[in-house]
Amino acid sequence: DVKVTQSSRYLVKRTGEKVFLECVQDMDHENMFWYRQDPGLGLRLIYFSYDVKMKEKGDIPEGYSVSREKKERFSLILESASTNQTSMYLCASRDPGKNYEQYFGPGTRLTVT
Amino acid sequence: SQKIEQNSEALNIQEGKTATLTCNYTNYSPAYLQWYRQDPGRGPVFLLLIRENEKEKRKERLKVTFDTTLKQSLFHITASQPADSATYLCALGGYSSASKIIFGSGTRLSIRP
Numbered sequence: 001d002v003k004v005t006q007s008s009r010y011l012v013k014r015t016g017e018k019v020f021l022e023c024v025q026d027m028d029h030e031n032m033f034w035y036r037q038d039p040g041l042g043l044r045l046i047y048f049s050y051d052v053k054m055k056e057k058g059d060i061p062e063g064y065s066v067s068r069e070k071k072e073r074f075s076l077i078l079e080s081a082s083t084n085q086t087s088m089y090l091c092a093s094r095d096p097g098k099n100y101e102q103y104f105g106p107g108t109r110l111t112v113t
Numbered sequence: 114s115q116k117i118e119q120n121s122e123a124l125n126i127q128e129g130k131t132a133t134l135t136c137n138y139t140n141y142s143p144a145y146l147q148w149y150r151q152d153p154g155r156g157p158v159f160l161l162l163i164r165e166n167e168k169e170k171r172k173e174r175l176k177v178t179f180d181t182t183l184k185q186s187l188f189h190i191t192a193s194q195p196a197d198s199a200t201y202l203c204a205l206g207g208y209s210s211a212s213k214i215i216f217g218s219g220t221r222l223s224i225r226p
Contacts, residue, residue, distance in 0.1 A: 004156075033214070040122075042218030043157070043202065050211050058213065090156050100145060100206055102214075104156025 003027075004105035006091055012111045019078040021108055023091030031094040032074035033102065034058075034066060036087040043090065049074055081112045115141045117217035119203060125223045126193050134188040134220045136203035141215070143205035146179055146186050151200045151219065160201075161188075193224045 007022035025032065033048040035058075045058030047066040055066050063085060067075045074093075078085055088109050092102040120135035136146070145164045149157035163170045163179045163186070170177045176189040190197050200221045206214040 035216075040218060042117075043204075043216035045214065045216075048214075056211060056213075059215075092156070096208075099159070099162045100147065101159040101162070102149075102157075102204075104158070107154075107156055 004091060004093055004103050006089075006105040006108050008108050009106060010109050010111075012113065013078075013081050014113055015082060017078075017081045017112075019081050019110065019112075021076040021078075021089055021091075021110070023074045023076070023093075023105055024072055025074075025093035025103070026072065027093065027095070027103070028071065029093035029095045029103075030071070031096060032068065033092040033094070034064075034074065034076045035090045035092065036060070036085075037090055037107075038087050046076065081110075083112050086110060086112045115139070115205075115213075115215055117141075117203060117205060117215055119201075119217040119220045121220065122218075123221045123223065125225060128193060128195060128224050128226050130193055132190040132193045132197070132222055132224070134201050134203075134222065136186040136188065136217055138184050138205055141184075141205055142181075144208040144212070145206055146177075147204045147206070148175075148177060148186075148188050149202040149204065149216075151202060157202055190222075195224045195226055198222055198224050 034046045035043045049068045065077045091105040126132045148160045151157040178187045200219040202219045204216045
């Protein structure tokens with residue numbers, strides 16, 4: 001079974017802090033994604049990476065950066081957390097050769113106060 | 114801009130009936146469309162993929178149709194059960210690994226006994 005793990009289920013940070021969200025997948029998938037999910041807005045793509053050290057901006061990259069130094073790990077960085085970044089963050093990985101199925105982690109609920 | 118709309122935020126169905134969920138999109142020519150299920154507090158789980166050249170796909174009690182002329186997909190759950198209660202998301206994507214994926218905001222389905 002594919003497993004995607006995220007470093008924290010719940011996180012509380014203060015405005016202005018630098019925040020790291022870590023995601024690890026164990027199935028050697030090439031593609032990895034970071035989304036945020038807000039009520040009524042659905043899943044919105046922040047960044048994705050189709051290969052190691054490669055990254056592409058999604059729909060809402062402002063205020064975020066990513067790092068993918070190793071194939072299994074994809075990190076999302078909030079350079080200076082703000083209250084409007086309070087959200088559920090979901091990481092996913094994918095093998096494009098298998099139905100383009102994305103495997104999601106359990107999510108990190110981040111609260112910025 | 115690319116947009117996906119899913120019918121009504123919530124759908125309530127009597128157990129045993131067929132639930133039908135709608136996904137409409139604009140300004141996009143997807144190579145495929147996917148449906149995911151999401152339970153509260155969890156990441157989405159892949160259910161089905163249908164490609165642009167396919168009209169219908171079935172999996173057990175699930176049936177998906179895809180009309181690229183109408184830019185619409187219908188997702189049916191036959192003989193619905195309370196355990197089918199969840200939020201269902203549709204997603205569109207392209208074949209290239211670098212293609213962006215967009216998700217709808219989801220439809221919350223409740224099956225009452």
